[in-house]
Amino acid sequence: LVVDKRKCLANLRNMMQKAREANIRFRPHCKTHACLEIGKWMKEEEDFGGVDCITVSSLSMAEYFASSSEWKDITVAFPVNILEIDTIRRLASQIQLNILVENVEAVDYLQDHLQEDSNLGVYLKIDTGYGRTGIPAQALDRIDPILERLKSSSSASSNTKMKFLGFLTHAGHAYHCRSKEEVKQIHDTQTKPLMAALKERYSGQFPDLQLSMGDTPTCSVVSAKDLQLFDEMRPGNFVFYDLEQAAIGACDWKDISVAVACPIVAKHPDRREIVIYGGGVHFSKDRLSGEPEGTIFGRVVQNVSGSSLEWGDVVDGMYARSLSQEHGVIVVPETQDFDQYPIGGLLFLLPVHSCMTADCLKHKGYLTTDGDWIERMKN
């Protein structure tokens, strides 16, 4: 798994620039890279405002980032798993830990099991149309009882166990869009008005109430002005981007900053296919449908002469048509000389979904295009 640091930093700067223009907090989701070194790259971008708080997807990932002592303000953007109460207690005594709740059971459990004076911030997860997690934004009958409980646990008494921070949403259905306009429409007709209505309704009771929004498609496509309503944004995938984000319109192929280098192990000139050592255990089985070629699992990019690690443009019509556990089958278009791809050569492929690819067991980290090895979180 090779990362092009220049492309990665360019993606980072663009997004930081937009957060600054919108004047909202930048709390990037770090599950995509899960890498302290790339976390440092973020911190070092001081010209663009730097980063001092992050989002992660699990408590173990929060522990990984907290362990470096560089990160002291971490949101775990996943409905709290109360079976991990010991980790929550430990982390909330060390850093500012923020979690998501969406039911009274979890709030009651936390109230019963947290230590006094925990640094635990709580967001209420709101569903603005995705339909996966979160309380539907208009289901006030489900929101009110949770806020009642959070209010009493956040009261000014000395034994504060957790503090209600505000409403958090993730427009995951933006991943189903296939144009910038569709992404904007979700933002304009769902995310923004639904979250604004919640703020208006509850800011009397909770004057410091914050609104947090999330996803890479929206943060990439929507203008800074249209993000100003929110207090923070939490995009994650944008550091790498991938073929799915390109299909959505959130990036161009040339912005994708990771590629998987795959050895060529077999060639079938009769059907113009190459078999690579690169399968589901290297890419994940995430697929991209609706491409001109149908469903694909990755796209081949050009080698760059004089460099063994950098890559060039996408080769038109050259893609992974299927992946099994370790094998990938690459279609070679008629425009390409079949003989230029020798047994033992390497093909570089852009992944469909970089978060899942980077998380594959087989990748312990990243080789940068400068030849440096950087480690990922060990699970």
Place this chain on the structure above:
Amino acid sequence: LVVDKRKCLANLRNMMQKAREANIRFRPHCKTHACLEIGKWMKEEEDFGGVDCITVSSLSMAEYFASSSEWKDITVAFPVNILEIDTIRRLASQIQLNILVENVEAVDYLQDHLQEDSNLGVYLKIDTGYGRTGIPAQALDRIDPILERLKSSSSASSNTKMKFLGFLTHAGHAYHCRSKEEVKQIHDTQTKPLMAALKERYSGQFPDLQLSMGDTPTCSVVSAKDLQLFDEMRPGNFVFYDLEQAAIGACDWKDISVAVACPIVAKHPDRREIVIYGGGVHFSKDRLSGEPEGTIFGRVVQNVSGSSLEWGDVVDGMYARSLSQEHGVIVVPETQDFDQYPIGGLLFLLPVHSCMTADCLKHKGYLTTDGDWIERMKN
């Protein structure tokens, strides 16, 4: 990831029994479990003939099993990746290492780079209809030049670098079958006659030529008598089985010996859905289409009262309808009391594809239903 040792051993004994009836060598594929401890379970089944040779999917997995000094005869069932020549040289000096070739380039490269007196066995990979890797069984014009080269490198001269062992096939298209009859048909009309023809043609030149066949669907469904043509069988998935194998007809749901225990983090009674902490990073994104419910990503099994780790029958109509990176969305049928599934409870799910599930980064090993922890290979 929980493994039911009793079910696992029953699956193992059934398959060993069939190999013994067919009087062919049993060389199980260990990529499914990738676990020395389960390797030991295999060895200990001496009443069923035991196991003294195995198949793996990568050279690093071969090194893992060779490191225990229990395994001295290992086939890497993947077209040889010549970029790993150093590992091949090292392993072939320590154990009997067998690899797969399917082009002259790889044979020439090995001939140039192997040490004298390497213990390297070579199978020619044959495609009997799957269409992924291997030379099509009838493409004699592609087979002959490779065998010519292998013949000279295996000659009786003292400097033998590699030895041609025979033909190896994997009927991977049996995974697309949805009935025992379809699996049998592939075996009867493709695998068996095509491999028999190769043996007949080449056994004059290579009297010790062996035939190796593979996959769990075929080995599960076809009778011992119909396997007698072959010298060895290499099923792998059967130790665990999974929902896909059940759909093929290779096993019943009750034979599946692994389940993923997933915490309940959110409940949506209005749409009768439960959200679990269990996503693509725990299951892989392998999906099963054509089920009564459409496409599914896992099926919920019943808890067993009095046991926190064992599971019972599949709950009809209760399945994972989608997986994202960490979330799974479970459909709860009307037959189930929604309130019996509390926040913080565990749901056990049978995986669609156990090989990929077991390989997920998040599982470092298995918890047995007896409560023992057994480690997997570290990547």
